[in-house]
Amino acid sequence: MRKTIIVIGLLGVASLTACKGGGSGNISQKWEVVYDNSGRDSAFNAQLQSVDTMTAFPPDFIEMKAELAKMKPDSIATLPPEVVEMLKIEDLPTLKAKIKENLMDGKKQQDSLEAKRSVIYDFQKNGVLKMYASDMPDQMVDTSTKYTADMKAKKLFLFANQAIVKGEMANDTVTFDILHISGDSLSLKVDPKSKGAAGPNIKPMAFKLYKEEKKK
Structure with missing residues (x-):
């Protein structure tokens, strides 16, 4: 889980473009990280x-x-x-x-x-967050994190998958504000008060709905 927190922090620092506004949608889908490489x-x-x-x-x-x-x-x-x-x-x-x-x-x-590579966050309906690279869907897969979402409060909670993570890290939880969610876009920002947050200046993380290429 600590590794996941660090990865999320780095993605935030990487100047991800954020979508603003409200919106409604289903978070339990596959989302592709959207990068802004200006930094x-x-x-x-x-x-x-x-x-x-x-x-x-x-x-x-x-x-x-x-x-x-x-x-x-x-x-x-x-x-x-x-x-x-x-x-x-x-x-x-x-x-x-x-x-x-x-x-x-x-x-x-x-x-x-x-x-040729997208970073995918698959918020599965069983509560597991599966993270992987689109060109290696069966390799380097991280399932050490689970999630719950309070859509009314616009909060997302990431915590350790205790089937995989043991020790002190198994008790870690990171809270995100859901800045925007719609049928095809999602924007999250780490709550600066959340345990494991790298600081108040972490930029929002932006995603678009991932569309898998059909196998020929």
């Missing part, structure tokens, strides 16, 4: 800018380069080739270009993964 993109652009303004080799790069020079060939062979290649760079412009290339490659991989 992530801003951080990425800041990284690129910091590389552009670099005027000297970073101290940790110099230290690692010195360590590489002391290593024997058989030890160097155990290192990732891309690391060795980077540490052999002798001029700053080449290093800056390589760092930016790595950042761009990483972003492309992440964008590609997000394009």
Whole structure:
């Protein structure tokens, strides 16, 4: 359950777009997390800018380069080739270009993964919250959380599935305000007074109704 709380907190910090207003609907459905990547993109652009303004080799790069020079060939062979290649760079412009290339490659991989993978919150009618990735529905499935909802009070309560979670974590409960729910959209926000909440500035979590692709 503690892991679930942390995951939920991270999703909130990831600047999820929220739907505002009231609305009514059934929470016991499959919901897909809706991301707003503006915060992530801003951080990425800041990284690129910091590389552009670099005027000297970073101290940790110099230290690692010195360590590489002391290593024997058989030890160097155990290192990732891309690391060795980077540490052999002798001029700053080449290093800056390589760092930016790595950042761009990483972003492309992440964008590609997000394009084909959705995070699904399946609020099952038996009270179990099943969380999984759409491209791996039978793997990395988290069923350690159960839920109840008070639609009149617009509250959602997540707590440990005691068939799976034991010890102190089995007593954890996290309360969410249901900001909006309709037939195709849902918005939740952690109650800042709830146990396990990361703080009052956690952003709302937004979802859209998950539509599974029909198997051919």
